[in-house]
Amino acid sequence: MRVLGLDIGSRSVDAVWLEGGRPLDAAVTDSGFDPQAAARTFVDRGEHDVIVATGYGRHAAREAFGCEVVTEIKAYALGASVLFPEAASVLDIGGQDTKVIALGPGGKVIDFEMNDKCAAGTGKFLEVMAKALGFDLEEMAAAALAADGSGIQISSMCTVFAESEVTGLVHRGADRAAVARGLHDSIAKRTLSSLKRVGATGPLVFAGGVAKNAAMVELVRTGFDGEVLVPEESQTVGALGAALSHGAGAHE
């Protein structure tokens, strides 16, 4: 049986095709204005027997495709623990949300936390800040990585306030790289305290789009007490987990 796992997020729609527990193919596309339409392009390939959807668009997908649904939390837990059976916790920083999960045996969720309704500290946040600094995303991460961490602190995590804080700093002639470093530092700090709150231990699987950001990975690695693993396909962990949840006591 072929299972199509869909992770329908606000920034991207990710797909993984699975057969007998082994991934056959994976794909990622922008959500655009109509995430369900983006998801439909994968469904229309007709290369599946069953669909399981996760992500914020999962309920709409259930309406549209009559598929099974599973939450992102369970999907990431399953995906991460199949990629890394030794994983004890998961961190996912996606386009608009952040989740941390403490895992028990067999990828069971023991505790989790998600950020609140705003985009503080997420991929979207980094995009806005990069723009304010006149960098593209990679440049910003590279600059942050190269800068030393003694300098600037960003006190605000609200996207709107942080943006004006950053603009203010740049206007006062602050070093852009140091500001970039400050931004990454503050996100890492927030993330690490969230990990602490759920009692996350190593090895930690760092997934989601922001796991491609070398500076974030480095800072989490430095601050986290345990090993940090980054999957090669960090963006499709949720879709993989959704596909894996089929037959594994999927909810609803």
Next chain:
Amino acid sequence: MTETAAPDYHQMWAELGLDLPTHDMLLQAVGGMYGDAYLTQPNRPEGTGYLDFVLSEVHGLRIKELDDFRKQGGKVVGTFCLYVPEEIVRAAGAWCVGLCAGAEFAYDQVEQIMPRNTCALIKSFMGFKLAKVCPYIESSDLVIGETTCDGKKKAYELLGDIHNVYVMELPQTKDAKALAFWRERVAELMAKVEELTGNKVTADSLRTAIKEVNDKRRALQRIAATFKADPVPMSGKDRLLATQIAFYDDVPRFTQMMNTLADELEARVARGEGVAPKGAKRVLVTGTPMAIPNWKLHDIIEKAGAVVVGEEMCTGSRYYQDLVSEDATTLDEMIDDIAEKYLDINCACFTPNQGRIDDVVRMAKDLGADGVIDYTLNFCGLYAMEQHSVEDAVKAAGLPVLRIETDYSMEDVGQLSTRVEAFLEML
């Protein structure tokens, strides 16, 4: 219960000074929310028909009853908090109605007089007042506030500018000194309502009131007890609604209807009949009160396939779990008993408030909960502060906890559903 089409109440609403177009809008919105949350539920017990009826007439028939009562010289007293003893009000011949509001309304007007970061409960009742859409407050000859949280204390000052408000001073601890102090405040309240109604409270009238209000609580206790069963005989949402309605419905009638509902629920339990499959995940909810039409969290939980087996909140067990002693013979003893029972309520405005933590753990065990959701309105510092102790105690009892901070808006429903569903998957 009548089968004829609902009469037109616009005349009455206009006489109460409501803003009719805005009020129509509100009623329509509440009707829509109700239909979506309640009328879509399968296999509801027949007794919930009464709840449907009362809710559909929430600004109609019940207001008409209050209106008729007032036209015959009766007085209506509005309250916001569990600490105001209904027995005293009734014994003086007045009727009590709850005024808490559970919908976002006219926040733009509210935010001109209070800070944005005020909890939804306060903003909402103020919004209802300022926008002139609440027939209950407009029917209240007197509003009784209380010094619980800082937000409410200050809000009563603002409300006092535009309505007849009396504030009871509540102590912040529960020792003997505090009880003596509180007992005096209860006696003062009695004098205040006596003055309002022109009726003296007597041992007989207070005894009757104690019995009536206890009977209402007993009926709700019976309903609550049926949720120990698996499957549950009714949705948690319907139980919440019953408690919400208890705050403003006619006391003897409501008691009778709830006892009928309890009979039906007990029979369902005996037959093993329920509204959710046996083995559905069971959640206990604790935290800040949920006023009509705030059904948001219950709706999310139950639409995700779980059941809410109880509420440790003011619109829940705190309202009905304790009774006033019925043994007293003199008026003075009765006032003692009332003061004592009311001071026993476990609100986070008291310190310490271990009683609440113990209640949460006990209820979770009694009701066979698989997990606890701790619900707090944004900007409610008191309950947010207690989340930590609640979480520790529940975890120590071996159950997981999900903390939720939200308000009345629907913006975060998607996010909340994800968190609630993930929590349920975890149980």
